[in-house]
Amino acid sequence: MEPRLRTKTTVRTSPTRHFTDPAIACAALGASPKALIADFNTFGLLFESLCVRDLRVYMDAMRGKVFHYRDKTGLEADAVLSLPDGRWAPVEVKMGHKAIDAGARHLVKLAERVDTSHEGTPSFLMVLTSTEAAYRREDGVFVVPLACLAP
Known part of the structure; x- marks a missing residue:
């Protein structure tokens, strides 16, 4: 089952491309x-590709899929x-501590816009x-280092 993620605004889809190996x-x-550390934006894009690659590998093992979401207001995941049984979850990829709050706010906002009567609430x-510790924030958003996904 592919999520329709109905929202009060029009959903815009466009293909996203990531390197299989960043x-x-x-x-x-x-x-x-040294050059990547000096260009944090490029480093972040490569880190996102790495994360999406790993998520795809894990989701393939569970017969699931990974999508990109963006609506007309620019809100995205x-x-x-x-998963085939209808469960779903949005994920934001952020390199460091400073961007976690913004990522969590986006996820909460996205969850509020989704037609949960049709899609269900996110799991x-x-x-x-890329941080060191996994934890659950007061708003319920999980912060998870990529290294925690490894079996």
Whole structure:
């Protein structure tokens, strides 16, 4: 079952592309670790590709799918995890501590816009990060380091 994610606003879809291996982009750019740290925006895009790749691998193992969500107001989720039984969860990818609050706010706002009578409530809201510790925020959003997803 693919989520329709009906909202009060029009949903816009566009294909998103991610590298299967973000190291390919680093090699093509000739990007050293020092250069990536100096260009945090590029580093963040590569980290997002890495996260989406891993989420796809895990979802494939559960016969699930990974989608991207964006509505006409610009509200988006970097990934929407969807299982065949109808369970779903939006995920925002954020590199560091400073961006976690913004990612959590976006997820809460997205969850409020979804027609839950049709799609059901999300199983969870998650900010996937490069930080060290996993925890649940007071607003219910899980903050999870990418390393915690590994079996």
